Structures are given as C-alpha cells and as structure tokens.
Amino acid sequence: MNLGVEIGAGLRLKNPLLVASGTFGYGVESAAFVDLASLGGIVTKGLYLTPRGGNEVPRIVETPSGLLNAIGLQGVGVHAFVRELLPRLSAHDTAILVNVCGDSVDEYAEVARVLGAVPGVAGLEINISCPNVKKGGLAFGSDPGMTHQVVRAVREATRLPVIPKLSPNVTDITVFARACEEAGADALSCVNTVLALSVDVERRRPKLAFGTGGLSGPAIRPLAVRLAWQAARAVKIPVIGIGGIASAEDALEFLIVGCRAFQVGTANFADPGVHGKILAGLEDYLHRHRFTDINQVVGSLEYPGLPGRQQPP
Amino acid sequence: MNLGVEIGAGLRLKNPLLVASGTFGYGVESAAFVDLASLGGIVTKGLYLTPRGGNEVPRIVETPSGLLNAIGLQGVGVHAFVRELLPRLSAHDTAILVNVCGDSVDEYAEVARVLGAVPGVAGLEINISCPNVKKGGLAFGSDPGMTHQVVRAVREATRLPVIPKLSPNVTDITVFARACEEAGADALSCVNTVLALSVDVERRRPKLAFGTGGLSGPAIRPLAVRLAWQAARAVKIPVIGIGGIASAEDALEFLIVGCRAFQVGTANFADPGVHGKILAGLEDYLHRHRFTDINQVVGSLEYPGLPGRQQPP
Amino acid sequence: MNLAAPLVARKDLPGPYAVLEFRHPPVAAEARAGQFVMLKAEAALAPLLRRPFSIMTVDREAGTFSVFLKTVGPGSRALAQLTVGEMAACLGPLGRPFSPPPAGREPLLIAGGFGIAPFHLFSEELRAQGQKPRVFYGGRTAADLVLGEPFDALGVPLTPATDDGSLGAKGLVTGAVEAYLEETHRPAAFYACGPHPMLRAVARLAQERGCPAQVSLDPWMGCGMGTCLGCVVRIQRPGEASPAWRCACTEGPVFDSREVVWEARP
Amino acid sequence: MNLAAPLVARKDLPGPYAVLEFRHPPVAAEARAGQFVMLKAEAALAPLLRRPFSIMTVDREAGTFSVFLKTVGPGSRALAQLTVGEMAACLGPLGRPFSPPPAGREPLLIAGGFGIAPFHLFSEELRAQGQKPRVFYGGRTAADLVLGEPFDALGVPLTPATDDGSLGAKGLVTGAVEAYLEETHRPAAFYACGPHPMLRAVARLAQERGCPAQVSLDPWMGCGMGTCLGCVVRIQRPGEASPAWRCACTEGPVFDSREVVWEARP
C-alpha cells in the first residue's frame, strides 16, 4: 500500500502528513515525544533573516473548538537555524521544509537564498499569510499583486521547491492561487489561520496582548476544506491542505477535495501521538475502500453538478 | 437599568437581543416555546417575492462547535408572509424585521416596496450574503459595486430602516460597510454564515446535498467579533453583531467591540430558553460593573495602540 | 416545554442500548405515542445541538418518561454517560403522534432496531382503547432485539425477525408480517418505525395489500420546533399540485405512507 | 512520555478540590518535584488542549502519581468528573524541577492555594536528603487550605495563613514567613508556588533578605513541549544583554526569582 506522495518539483514525501509551521517548533523540541522519521515532513516555525522576539503575553487563548494565537513569529532567525538547528534536524529521516518570512520582498528572497545554499532543506513554504505581525505577513497575502511579487522574487532566488502559504482571509482564494502559479510556485499550502478577535469582557480588552490573532483548530476545518477545494480546482500545481486536522477522517476530507498532502497544526499541541493515529487511520481507509495508493483518493470528490471525479496525473 | 437600544433611523428595541434570520422561522413557530415579547426583535427567515422550495436534503450537518447549513432560502414568499403570518406576528409586542432576498436588484426593491406598504414591519434586513443559493445572495455581497446597487435600490423603494447583512467571506469588510453607508443604509448586520464545505469521506461526497454550506455557531464567533469590530470602526451607522452568540458573555463581546445590538442564531436551535439567560446575564453584568445603561458598554473596548475607548453618541 | 430534566433511573441493556428515565412533568402528562423529545446532556459542551428521541413510556403520576437509547455518536454517548441526578436539557413533547386504526383493522406495529421505542407507549394506548396490537420486531441479529420483554409484560404478542435468523424468522421483518397476513387474512393497519429502507418496504407492502400505514420518519433534526428546516421530507398530499417539503418535527414524524415521496431521500 | 493514563483512585476534598491518582509508570519513575504533566480527560471533546498540573506525589512501585486538582473551568472540570478506570491523556514528566538549597540554608516552601501541590513531593525529596523543610500555606480563607494533613504525616511543620484570619496567621503568607525569619534569624532558601502576586511578593522578600528563591510560574500553557510559544516569560539571565522570552514549560516552570522580569506580566 503506497502512502508516498509528490508535492511538486520532485519533492517526494514518504507519506502525506506534514506538521504545520509554528506548531512543531524547529522539530528538535518534539524529538523526545515524536518519532520524526514517521512524518512525511516537518515545516519549521517561520524564519526571518534576523532573530525576532515575538509578541507580548497572553499570546494564546482557546475558543470553541479552536485556538486563537498571536505569537508574532518569535524565532531565532535563518542564520542561527542553519548553523545550530538544521544539522540536528537533518539527522532525522524526514523532509524538512522551512517557513520563510519577511518584512519586505527582499527579505523573503534573501532568506530563500540563504536556505538554498545549504544542504538539508527540502523546500520553502512562503508565509505571506501570518495575521500576527504589524508588517508583511497578511499584507502580502491579501493583495494578488504583492503575492505575485513575493513569490516571483523567491522563485528567482532559489531552486528549492517554492510553496506559498495562502491566507483564508480573502474574498476569492483562486485569484491568489493562480497568482502564485503564474509566479512560478511549485505547490500551495492552504491555509493559514483566520484573522479573529476574542474579548475579555470583564476587562473590556482583547484576550490576546496583541489584539487580534489567528484562529486555528477544528473550528476552521469546514472553511479550510472549502478553500483548499477551490484552490485545488483553480491550479495545476499540488495543494497541501491545512486547517483543523486531528484525525485520519479530517485529513481525508482534504485529500478527497484534491490536496496531495496535508499539515497537522494545533492537534500537535493537543496530542503528540496524533501522527501515528492519523497514518494508521489512512492505511485502514485505503484497505477498507480497496485502494492501493493514497493518490487514488486525491481529488476523488463527487460534487453535485460538477463533472465527475478529478483524477491526479 | 436601561437595556433599550436604537439601531438607526429611530428604530428602537426594548433590548439589544434579536433572533437571527433563518433560525427562528417567521416567529410564530416558536411562540409556544419562547415569549416573543421578551425579545428585542425578530428577524424573519429570508423572503423573496415568490415562494421558494429550498435545497435537497441533507441540508444541515454539525461540525466542531458549528453548524453547516444549506437550506437554500426555502420560504413562503413576501405576499403570503404579509397576508398570513405578519398579522399573527404583529400580535406580539416585539420589533419585526424582515430578511429581504432577491435574484435581482429589482426583486430586492420590489420585496421592500411590498413590505413598506403594510403596517407592522419595523425594518428590513437586506440579505446580500446567503451562500446557499445559486443566484444572488453572496454574489451581491462579495462585490462592493453590487452591494451599493442593491442597497441603493432598496433605499429608494422604502422609508423603512434598511439594514444590509454583510458577508464574512471578504478580504476587507470595511469596504462593504462603507459602500452600504454611502448607499443610504441605516445600520449593518454583521455577519452572515461562513462559506464552508464538509465531506463525507466514506461516500466521497459533500455531506450536504447542495455541496457547500454556511458555517454558523460558536466556531465562527472569534471571526465574527473581528469583522463586527472592523465594520463598527469603519462607519457611523449602528452595527448589529451576529455570530456564535449563545451566552451573555458572547453577546458582550460584540457590544464591547462596538455593536449596538446583536442577533442570536444557531443557539435558538440548541436552547429555546437561551434568550432569558442572555438578558439576565446582561443585567447582571451591568450591575456588577456599575453601568446603568447597556449603551455604556457599546464600543468600550480598549484596544492596544488605538485611541482610548470609543463612546456611542 | 423546555426544561432541565434530571435522570431519575437508568437500565443498561446489552450492547449499545440503555433505557433512561427522566423527570419532566409536562412530557409525562401530555405525551402521546409517536411523539418525541429533543435531548442533550446539559454539562456536555459538544455536540452543539439536541438530539431527537422517541418517548417510550410515561409515568403520569411520577411525572417521568423514558427513552430507549442506542449510542451511535457524540450526542447519544453524552446521554448514555449521564448518571442518576444529572440533568438533560429536554424539549417536548414534540411532533404528531400515531392515530388509532380504522375500525375493524388489526394494528400491526412494525419496528426495526430502536424503532421499537414508540410502540411501547402506543401498545399501552391501544390496549386502553380495547385494541389488540401485535408487534413485529426486526434487527440484524438477536443482539439488536433487546427490548422484547416489556411487551410480554403488556401481554402484547411480539414476533421477532432477524436478518441472520439468530432470533425468530430469518429475513426482513416485513417478511414476518407477510407470513402473518397470509396466515390470518385479517384486515390490518400498519404502523412502522425504523430504518428508512424498512419503512419503504412497509409502504410497499401496505400498497400491495391495500391497507393503511403510518410511518415514523427519522430525518436529521436540528431544532424540533419547525425553525431550522433541516428535517424536511417530501410529502405529496391529495389535492396538492406537487410534492412539498414538510417539517418532520412539526408535521411528522408520523406520516401516512402514501403521502411520503420515497424517491426523494438519497 | 505520552500515555493514556487510567484514573486509579480519587479523593474528593472540600470545595472545588480533589486529589486524582493516575497510573503512568514513566511519570512515577522519573518525576521530580516541581515538574508537571499535561492532562486532558480523554473522552471529553472540549476543551481542545491539555492542561498543566503539578505532580504532587509519586508511587514508584505502583507506577502511579497524583495531582491536586482545583476545578476552575472546562479542562479541570472534565478531569474532576473522571471516574476510576476512565482515561486521561497524559504527557510528562515535563519542565525543570526545584533544586536543593545551598548548604546551611533552611528550605522554606511557600504555597498559595493549589500551589501547595509540588511541595508534597519536594518535602519527601528534601527529607530524603536529610533536610528539614518547613511549609507556609496561604489562602483567602480556611476553606482554601484543604491539603494540610499530608504534611503532618510527613512530619513537615506547616504554618497556615489566611487573608481573613479564619485559619493561622491573618494576612498574606509572606507575612508569616517574615515573622518566622524574625523569630529564628536562620539563613533560609525560599521556594514558592502560587498566584503571581504571591510569587512577586516572595521575590521581593528574598531580595530584601538576600536569600535565594526559586519560584514556580504558571503562565498559560498550550503544549508543554516548547512548541507553541504560548507560555513564554521574560527572563533576564546574568551576562545577557537584555531579557529574553523563555518557555516556562521547558526552561521552567521553576525559575530563580532574580531572573524573572516581574514587570512583564500584565
């Protein structure tokens, strides 16, 4: 039974499960609790050129079936990552993708250049959709022109697979998906967190020190599945589904609507053993439905009024 | 202690609690379970000029802390409403707002004209944001120009308070809020359901017969609070907060970010007694915080980096 | 009536089944067979909505009623985990009950799985009217037929049927009904509650035999009050030009089988 | 280690308090005082994340450990409702433990409310090292001080203090500590666990008296593994140019009070 997938530009994963950026640190933190080699891949916490402090606390609050966060891209910076963390991480047999951030188009490109020059990086996820920083982030991801610029700049800066991460906070995600494809993206990650606000009514202040935050977790899954489905139908490059995945069934929703792979985020916090459960669940599903290859499930959605099931190439 | 509020064009409510369109039928259905006179107001199920059958079943499915629906605006049509239901509804001492739908700008205007010509209607909520119909609905609500057209046409067709209902499925809700204000809206309802998709992985089909649906319930509250907050800061007209309200605390989030009133939707299904609990909770809150008037709470949010608390006029 | 109803007694049955008794005087006083309640374990944060359950028995003096619960998912599980004294949010009685058979027709109550529930109360009502109901109780296997005894106690004859023949006649419950009709040749009135395919089979049989049938449908229900429009079923009423969506919660769950548009359901 | 840990015993205490004992051999074997576990009632659908709880006692033979639980919201409530045999998802042991006092200093363990929990195991550890710990246990009122007895059993002297004077000295627990220092003039080492204001007061007292203090902070924790970055606290380490965010879950929860930037917390 084959669980292996390809997510563009020859980037092969042993299975379609990646851990989502910002929910698994730099990978090394969880090595004590999770067998990293069992993962299809790891997407690191977002990295800028230089270290970042991140936002004040409180940074995280729970909402109904969701998690609202405004960490603010605290990170060690790309150079420290390459120097200290990447070597340790490379010791594990899994694909390492780096989540690339920038305050400017140039910074994105520069971070990409640094990562393209060292061994051990399998691909770059371009974070143009973080709602928790004052500059960059969402600003790039909610304007198709800016999106195109950033992706194009990164594309020209590296030969590594380039995977822009789209924002759910847009009217029409297909516009952004196509802008990325045109700019030379190899795949798309759908989606980042939903811009949201939770109020402490006793103090009449936002619950998060930053104010607004990004909503994640099962609460956003139906929204994320819709967005991943629309994006997958709009472009030819592979789409990686993200949003509220905590079980094999959740992951299958994304695969069935057309995603080649998926990322597990908030669920990593709730249960470090979630990956094994999801992968076992996928194998069981393939078995029960007499599939031999996970790729047979990809895009198998039968949607009312739409021409039959899409099949992957 | 005053719970009374005004939501534009002299439309006064005895309290800020309205029941949301499509979650309370035409009001009369629930009269057996709910004292309608205890409500600030009722927003009816969406009405077109003519009766509508609505979508195939299944029409509703639960998601984590949410409800996904694609009813498809099944309704008796405005004429039957005026003839048979409005008289019965008018017997109850509460404000009656009608949710106005249309396949075309003209239909919106015509429905408004019909309702403007009869006694007993306190205001019109213009549904430009229903994700569950093939024509109209969301199409009008996700294009600022169309939004302006519809609102303007309705504005010209009636003297009743005109309250466009905004969609959450947009990049920048303030653009739509301002378009409505410019077109002569008296208030805004924020927000309708979130366009979403839930997949039956065993059958590899959408769980809803219609395909996509509208997500409601506590899952969307942090998103809805953010949108209502942005809309309230963008316009001078009153904003009515909607999304996942099931308790006084939930309602207070919307009031504190600047909403003059709020609507309870999905929670009506979960607990027909929810209204009494919310209103009692609001009084208790005012008491504990030494407020004498609910309007003192409106816009009292202290947001990091923003000029102090906004106060209502 | 919408009340917090304390669980006053529970009886765990084999498999996923249990009988739960709640105190809710209005339901106990007014409930008629075929009606249902919308229930939710109060403490449970999830799922969001209440779930519909048929009223199985009522104790008018004690002001209590019972439901026959099969655990299938989060809502039923949360109820199944209630301990005596804990509360359920309970709205009811809801919906249209079964109506008595036309004179001279023998009431045959045809149940599949948890569809047996409403026939307990219905048997009591019919006996009180001097009728002699007879129950046909179908399931996949013997393990699904856990609610037989109460009917012996009521003195109501019960014919079990299982797909695998592990208890009673082998095959569909409608087969057992046909056999009975062949044997007695008495005019009958069907009452059916159970899975959709069974209801359809009963409707077909009723048509063949030219006898009336009342079926209790179980679409997904979100509110029980006629406001969510999630529970609609296609009904073709005599004299109406075309079929119309009708709320199973307010105009049903019991319908005349001839009015149900059976194709509509996926 | 991440395991499903069955509840093996529970003791309900007055008010919102209870002691829960879980079977989790790795925690029982490795846990040191000041470390914690991330716990969640397995069946509970909500809340989403696990919650941090200090390890109060361990039974290395039985492979069990206990926590002292105060019910304050959904996560703790779901745990409080566990019945023996039910499972909790449990990750641990996590975090940095308390370290023993410098030679010649008397360990004074200063607790507020549920902050008493880690000092049970810590007292055992210190006694095993031949130290004579002394506990100061503060709360609003007598009803908050429900965990005194175990320390008598351990032969560890415990001085209660309550804001309202209903038990022990009236006023803040730090007042009782000061009184004790006045009376004994012995060099001491402070260990503090409890509400933030109390920890700050202890830090201040430690500074005045020039004695070391280890404080167990309780920021909001989302994962316990150093990956969510939700639990960060501002720490100024000697030799570092400026304060840095450090994860309380991996570099704490126990910190040297002099390194904590007390202003940072809203």
Ligand SMILES: Cc1cc2nc3c(=O)[nH]c(=O)nc-3n(C[C@H](O)[C@H](O)[C@H](O)COP(=O)(O)OP(=O)(O)OC[C@H]3O[C@@H](n4cnc5c(N)ncnc54)[C@H](O)[C@@H]3O)c2cc1C
């Ligand atoms: C009028 C009526 C009477 C019923 N009487 C009984 C009874 O006496 N005993 C009994 O055990 N069950 C009864 N049911 C079925 C019961 O309502 C469902 O089993 C229950 O809602 C399942 O909810 P869940 O959360 O446990 O499972 P879910 O995971 O929510 O669903 C499991 C299955 O139940 C179906 N279902 C879920 N919610 C509903 C709903 N609100 N309405 C109808 N079906 C639903 C789903 O489609 C799915 O197939 C009745 C249903 C109706 C409509």
Ligand SMILES: Cc1cc2nc3c(=O)[nH]c(=O)nc-3n(C[C@H](O)[C@H](O)[C@H](O)COP(=O)(O)OP(=O)(O)OC[C@H]3O[C@@H](n4cnc5c(N)ncnc54)[C@H](O)[C@@H]3O)c2cc1C
């Ligand atoms: C290292 C550490 C050790 C702890 N040890 C104990 C203990 O031994 N006994 C005990 O009763 N409690 C202990 N707590 C506190 C306990 O974690 C919280 O009371 C619990 O998380 C509340 O969750 P809830 O869902 O019940 O309440 P919620 O409604 O979630 O929150 C209620 C209050 O608890 C706070 N809180 C919520 N979640 C967390 C979290 N994940 N981390 C920290 N605070 C939170 C909230 O800010 C709020 O003020 C400890 C906390 C930490 C950080």
Ligand SMILES: Cc1cc2nc3c(=O)[nH]c(=O)nc-3n(C[C@H](O)[C@H](O)[C@H](O)COP(=O)(O)O)c2cc1C
């Ligand atoms: C605490 C936290 C931190 C995150 N940090 C990042 C980040 O640095 N870069 C990024 O692209 N996404 C980040 N995300 C978004 C996740 O990668 C993911 O897109 C989102 O959480 C939705 O998936 P989920 O519902 O499975 O969590 C973060 C999410 C959370 C909860």
Ligand SMILES: Cc1cc2nc3c(=O)[nH]c(=O)nc-3n(C[C@H](O)[C@H](O)[C@H](O)COP(=O)(O)O)c2cc1C
């Ligand atoms: C079953 C259902 C039907 C609805 N029908 C309508 C409608 O006819 N017109 C409309 O404007 N909104 C409709 N809505 C949206 C609600 O009015 C409300 O905006 C949305 O549900 C968010 O609020 P809530 O989270 O409190 O439910 C409907 C919502 C639900 C759940």
Ligand code: FES
């Ligand atoms: S269950 Fe809501 S309308 Fe029938």
Ligand code: FES
């Ligand atoms: S609790 Fe998640 S990083 Fe510390």
